[in-house]
Amino acid sequence: MKSKHTMPFGAQWIPGKGVRFRLWAPDAEQVELALGDGLQTYSPQVGEEPGVERRLPMDRLDDGWYELTVSEAGPGSRYRFRPDAGHPVPDPASRFNPGDVHGPSEVVDPFAYIWQHADWRGRPWEETVLYELHVGTFTPEGTFRAVIDRLDHLQGLGITALELMPVAAFPGSRNWGYDGVLPFAPAAAYGRPEDLKALIDAAHGKGLMVFLDVVYNHFGPEGNYLHLYAPQFFTERHHTPWGAAINFDDEGSRTVRDFFIHNALYWLEEFRFDGLRLDAVHAILDDSEKHILEALAEAVQSGPGRERRIHLVLENDANQARFLARSNSDPKWYAAQWNDDFHHACHVLLTAESDGYYADYSSEPAFLSSDPSKQDSPRKHALHYLGRCLTQGYAWQGEPSPFRKGEARGTPSGHLPAAAFVAFLQNHDQVGNRAFGERLTQLSDPAAFRAALAVMLLSPSVPLLFMGEEFGADTPFLFFCDFGEDLHNAVRDGRRREFAHFERFSDPAVRETIPDPCVFETFAASRLDWGSLENPEAEQWLDFYRQLLALRRREIIPRLAGARGLDYRVWERRGLQAAWRMGDGSLLTLLANFSGQPLRELEIPSGSLIGTQPKGIAPLPNPPPTSGGRVERGGELPPWSVAWYLA
Structure with a gap:
């Protein structure tokens, strides 16, 4: 498979016809095309001026456009433009500048590369x-x-x-x-x-x-x-x-x-x-x-x-x-x-x-x-910003920013x-x-x-x-x-x-x-x-x-499409609980202790423990039966630890 994007500017190689050169220069009275000596073989070093350039006047079109087709030019030809016979400039739509951005551009044939994986259609x-x-x-x-x-x-x-x-x-x-x-x-x-x-x-x-x-x-x-x-x-x-x-x-x-x-x-x-x-x-x-x-x-x-x-x-x-x-x-x-x-x-x-x-x-x-x-x-304040990011997107959704001298920043994003x-x-x-x-x-x-x-x-x-x-x-x-x-x-x-x-x-x-x-x-x-x-x-x-x-690939990605944040809560100025309704209807809950001290007496999330950091800790048991809507508490979250629950 071959691929190409056709553009209204730059250098376009047209097999059998040569190269069409096009430049938008609305402030120029005239534009010359400067072609390197030898066309296909000219190869300047960085900082060097080309030894010989042929200068060809370009046709002026409407709305500031200049155009010229050169039959003997082709892939590998080096070229520049000279607006009003002044400083030579590279093509702003150059497909390749082999020396430096100050030097000549090179005509490229996009079809020269043959794609090996033509059936690729991307991923969700x-x-x-x-x-x-x-x-x-x-x-x-x-x-x-x-x-x-x-x-x-x-x-x-x-x-x-x-x-x-x-x-x-x-x-x-x-x-x-x-x-x-x-x-x-x-x-x-x-x-x-x-x-x-x-x-x-x-x-x-x-x-x-x-x-x-x-x-x-x-x-x-x-x-x-x-x-x-x-x-x-x-x-x-x-x-x-x-x-x-x-x-x-x-x-x-x-x-x-x-x-x-x-x-x-x-x-x-x-x-x-x-x-x-x-x-x-x-x-x-x-x-x-x-x-x-x-x-x-x-x-x-x-x-x-x-x-x-x-x-x-x-x-x-x-x-x-x-x-x-x-x-x-x-x-x-x-x-x-x-x-x-x-x-x-x-x-x-x-x-x-x-x-x-x-x-x-x-x-x-x-x-x-x-x-x-x-x-x-x-x-503690940072935990609130993190909780808002996790469940609503932006931390700043229109509030005045002290760093920006009171300027309001952001728009609501919880939807x-x-x-x-x-x-x-x-x-x-x-x-x-x-x-x-x-x-x-x-x-x-x-x-x-x-x-x-x-x-x-x-x-x-x-x-x-x-x-x-x-x-x-x-x-x-x-x-x-x-x-x-x-x-x-x-x-x-x-x-x-x-x-x-x-x-x-x-x-x-x-x-x-x-x-x-x-x-x-x-x-x-x-x-x-x-x-x-x-x-x-x-x-x-x-x-x-x-x-x-691997845990993300197994537990999160299959449920991610349509997942939305629900709410968050900060515990004892150092713990964070956040929840999401996943795309398949399941409930994902995070418990995190961002401190060097244990976090005790947390509310027990619904669901099974799917992952912890450090690996293998069991900070909270599976929720026992409750009655009358009573919230169960118990367990301990060790320092700098995270637990994820999925119901």
Whole structure:
């Protein structure tokens, strides 16, 4: 089987006719196509200018479009555009830039790759267990092909879906991916387009879905040339942390909207990804009658979504439940949202940190304004936020946020199914945005972390793991990039200033110890150490994750479709009880002790004990007969322990 997504822009190879080149340059009076010498053989090195380029005038069409078909061009041809005979620029819809984002683009034949698993139709969302990885640091080689060698490890662990951090071409040889500037081109540092396809194909052969993180809220600060010939890509109507917003609702926005909708369809159709995670959509500002997020999701549903299961996921700090709406139990637009609230509440529980945004999870919840215990510990307050996340989705559903200076955050979400939220204890943000990239296992007591993990992996939310956590990796994941010299100092100094409001980094001398993102050593320190798997402790962690995921596969996943939270209760400021009505009508109940002291005299849940952490504890007996509606109490929940009941 072969796959291709046809686009109205970029370079399209037409067998027997050559290559049709197309560019939207509404601010240019003329555009030349610059073809590399030798067409099929030209192969520049990073930073080099091509020796010879043929310059061919392109035909001007309506609405700012330029087009030219070159019969002798074909797959492998290198090309650039020269708006108004000025600076040569790569194709913004380049399928591959083999040298760097500043250099020539390459014509790619999408049909060159033959898919081996053409019958793959995806998996239901409820079966999803996500594993987030950064291609450049996941293996020593840092390539798409090298990830293939680790698929058996992930399959054996119980993972059902890889989630790749952004792979769109970025400046330099190393980057988290959120500074991409050529959103259609897989980064050359990781391999060629066919290497990425081979990874996805191999994953499908093992029953694994593959998701891609995409960035539609900004372009990176280096290598974006759109402002030279298509400033309509941006608008001053809205502003984001990166400056003028991408134009989704101002003059010229029709083409911009099409550009990003085609990008989503391109990854799903031409590369056969099973889903996309849209980064920071709260920074996608759009006052159109139909929001770009809705238009994009509908295009996916009417396109590749008709033939196989496609799942779209959001990161949305605004906690807007409307994008997660259901229609006849199916997602109307988006299957789920990353639930940062879950992470933040767990982080406060495990570390008692209250700096920065953690302050919102260590003070009395506004939704408990009648609660008399206003002076309780941060951990007790965090339990309420965690309970609300587990049973209602968002912890913040419209209440004023102290961290945001009283600004209301979020909307009600209790009507949504539990699987509309992705829960995690670690991810690239929550590890990498720490000054020294520490993992939560290094910041918390192992027994406490295991208790939180038993909650996350067995709750009805969809779980996500971050690469290496399954074997207790102690390698950091630091913020790294590879910008040119003009940005190096600004990025390094800006990174250190970000931490000035944390008490730990109030001293400028201490801030100077924060690793420089732009040096190679910072990137190298972030590579996973697979040799540590030989350590007995790593094997113990692996066994723990495998057991929990096997229990999830056996007891939770078959009942997950339609599961909804019921209520929660905090016991003695350190225990949590939560309940869900599962899709098959069964009742799932959690009891957790998030403290170093035993928890006594708990209400006994209905049902059978299906899992505990530590393994083998029997904190409460099966409920004895009751009379007159009397609630039975008894038993003891040991320190840092979790018990799950199913009726």
